[in-house]
Amino acid sequence: MFERMYELEATQVDFNDLSKYVYQKYGLKFQPAIPGSKELYVLMSPLDSSYFAMMSRIKKDDAGIDGPGHIATLDLRCGDFSDMIRDLPGFTSAFRLKSKDWVGVWLDRGNDQAIKNALDYAFKLAMNGDKLNIADTQYIYVPGEKTDEKYQEQKIKPRREVIRRNKQKQVPDQIQKMLESYDYSILPAKGRAKNFYNQAKMMADYSEEYDQPAAFKRYYPTYHDMMVPQLRTYFTWRKKIREGKFEKTSTSYAYVYIYELLNNIGVKNSDDGFEKLNKFKEYYAQKYDVEIVGNLDRWLKDYVLYYHLDREKVNQVFENEIATDKDYHVLLHPNDYSISELVEVFKRLSPYLSTCLSYKKLGDNFDQVFAEIWNRILVLKRKNNISFFSKYVAHRNLLVENLFTGAVFYPQKNELQSYIIDPERKYLYKADKWYVSVLHPVKRQRSELNTFIHEVDRLMRIKFRLGRPLKPRKLEKVFLQAIETGIDTYQQKVEDAKRPKIEINFASLGQIRADASVTRDSLLTDEEKQLEAEEEKKETQKIKESNPPVEKEPQTKETYGLSKDELFFLMSLLTKKSWQDYVKKRHLMASILADNINDKLFDEIGDAVIEFNDQDQPEIIADYLPDLEEMFLSDEGE
Structure with a gap:
């Protein structure tokens, strides 16, 4: 069956032999996952028909291997045991299922007995309802029945093409030593980064001149994931990078180089590593692989924190964050900055401000009014002691910060220190953990601030008699009152400034008024007094006529000028x-x-x-x- 499905090069485990082994030992057969499928075959548990093995083929190009054709793969559900065997030769992460309970096997690389052992384990796990106790169970299974003895192993004379490939795959001594140094006793969850770091130190000064480049595709790639041609390709490419020749290559190679720099491999010191990371970002990532840039920017921040680099480098990588924090600091401490700086911050956060009518009409006076308003808004507290700033602008969080997330990084013995980026952003290192205290923008920040500025504009139009009235939006009453008070305070200051300052001796003011009144009355005749009374009556009537009662206009549906x-x-x-x-x-x-x-x-x-x-x-x-x-x-x- 499998001879018709796959046309593969000589492998250590043959599909026919594996299917024969499964049938003889378990009485099971590989079945198509989908009726009629020739790409994926599965083994099902006799207990509940769940899958515990998947045999398939994958295009070489999808696996990062040059050349046409496919490779043979096997996925096994080994539960917790998957972590213990995932880094064995020929084993890897599952191909079909991205689950920690599954492990993948390259059938053309793995050891025949190791693959069968893993298959035995997966079968026992499926038959025992996932309750297999590894400590009490024999892992190496010895079959009780004999296999068909008429088929005998025979050595096949290699073809010329195979001999040529074998010569190409000759392993340089340094690479061989590096491969043999891998410590399989450390579980992959903890030892993958440590093994990479140790191997990277061994290969820090190694270079190659390999003229048959091989592609490489792998998530979180390390040397251990590469075949010899891929290793030789990488060290050839890395040599050119170090010489300043930036050539396009597989993305996975680029990440391996970045991981080396993050671990300070191949650099003189941390400052040199920082420069090399930035140089790689500028001359390679931004030119050939822009998707890398986002990760590099994030890891550069982690790099300056972890190695505690100088302030200049911190300002460089945290430039955007520092600018945002500065805006928030201005809002929280307006008296430390000019009024124009305060207004500029709001113009960046709320596009409504630059276009509202009161801003256009009042000019510099708007800034003065707005400063009065904001100073009153800032000191107000809503229910549960929540301020306007924390509800509508940004709120402070203290979060756990994991440095170098997504990178293969092995922590070294380093005197880690807290780092204050700016007054609003602080990284703290305590009890072997990093924390960051930072202001996070609230959801719908721009929309909420537009509502606030809209209400400022609406009330300014009323107070200063500008343009047509606006329809109110929802804003807490306490904040609306603060806006009105701010406007009234400004207007009162303007009126006070217009009045001439006259010094009066209030001690003698009463006597002066009394004397003036007596003198005036003594000089008026009765006829003049009567004329004065009539004049006062007429003046009062004129005032009433000039200020008729305001009639309310009937309310109509507001269309805001829409046709x-x-x-x-x-x-x-x-x-x-x-x-x-x-x-x-x-x-x-x-x-x-x-x-x-x-x-x-x-x-x-x-x-x-x-x-x-x-x-x-x-x-x-x-x-x-x-x-x-x-x-x-x-x-x-x-």
Whole structure:
């Protein structure tokens, strides 16, 4: 059966022999995973029909091996024992199932007896309901029956092509010593990084001149995962990198080189390692493999922390974080900065501010008013002692920070130290763990701050009589009162500044007034006194006539300047109703309607509210859906 399925080179374990072994020993046969499939065969437990072995073939290219054709693989469910055998020669992570309970086997590399032992173990585990006790169970199984003796092993004379390949696969002495140094006594979960580090030190100065490069594909790659041609390819490529010749290669080789640098292999000191990592990022990753850049940026931060590099390097790798933290620090300590710096921070966090009417009309005065408002907002506390800043801007967290996550890194004996990046970001090292104290932006930060600025703009329009009134948005009453108080305080300061400063002796003021009143009354005739009374009455009447009572205008549904077609289009998107027929009959374009709506609602929202998705269909931006529903669908908006 398997002869027709696979055309493979000579292997240490033949598919026919393996299937024969399974049938003779367990009375089981490999079955297609899917009826008619010729790619994947499985062994099922006689107890519950669950899979405990999978035999398949994988394209060489998918496995990182040059050349056409396929390789033979076997996946076995060995439970907790998988970790103990995963790094044995010929064994690896499972090919088909990404589970720690499964282990993979390269049938063209593994030892015949080791593979059968592992298969025996998987069978026993399946037959015992996953309750196999390794300590009380014989691992090496000795079959009780004899196999068919008419088939005898015979040595096959190698072909010329095989001889040529064997010559190409000759192992240099240094590589051979490195391969033999692998310590299988350490479980892979702990020893993989240690083995890599020890082997990397052995090969730190090694170089190759190999002219038959082999591809390599593997997650979290190490030397142990490479075949000899791949090792020789890597050390040839690494030599060129060290000479300043950056050539494209398999991504897995690039990661092995990065792991070496993170472990300070092949560098003079940590400063040299930092420079080499940045150089590799600039001349290789950004040019040939941009997906590596994200990991490199993260590991560079870990590198400066772990090796405690100087402030200049910290500022370099944490540049974006420091800028964000600076904005938050300005908001929390506005009196330490200028008013213009405070306003600039809000302009970065809330696009509504730069476009609102009060900002445009009041100019520099807006900054002064806003500073009064923010100083009052900042000291207020909501229920449960939650401030405006922690609810709507950012909240502080203390999190466990795992350095070099996703990299093969072996920690060395190093005097690890805490590091203060800036006043708002601190890395702490305590009890063998790293922690980071940092301000994290709240969810929907921009939308929430747009609402705050909208209310500032709305109340400023009323107080300063600017433009048309805006419809209120939801904001806690305590914060609305702080906005009004801030505006009133500014206006009072302006009025006070206009008044001339006159010094009055209040001790004699009363006597002066009394004397003046007596003198004045004594000089007026009765006729003049009567005329004065009539004049005062007329003046009072004029004041009443010039300030008639304000009649309330009847409330109408607010359309915010939208046309009938634009309003229908927006309401259809909000209520998820069809709009296509309406637009088609009126010869309208959805893109133009969306642009007009975005423009007309910008003063209210401070951002575009409609965007087109990957299918080129219009939809409401999720962040602004609650605002638009309140404006157009709530009872208040009707």
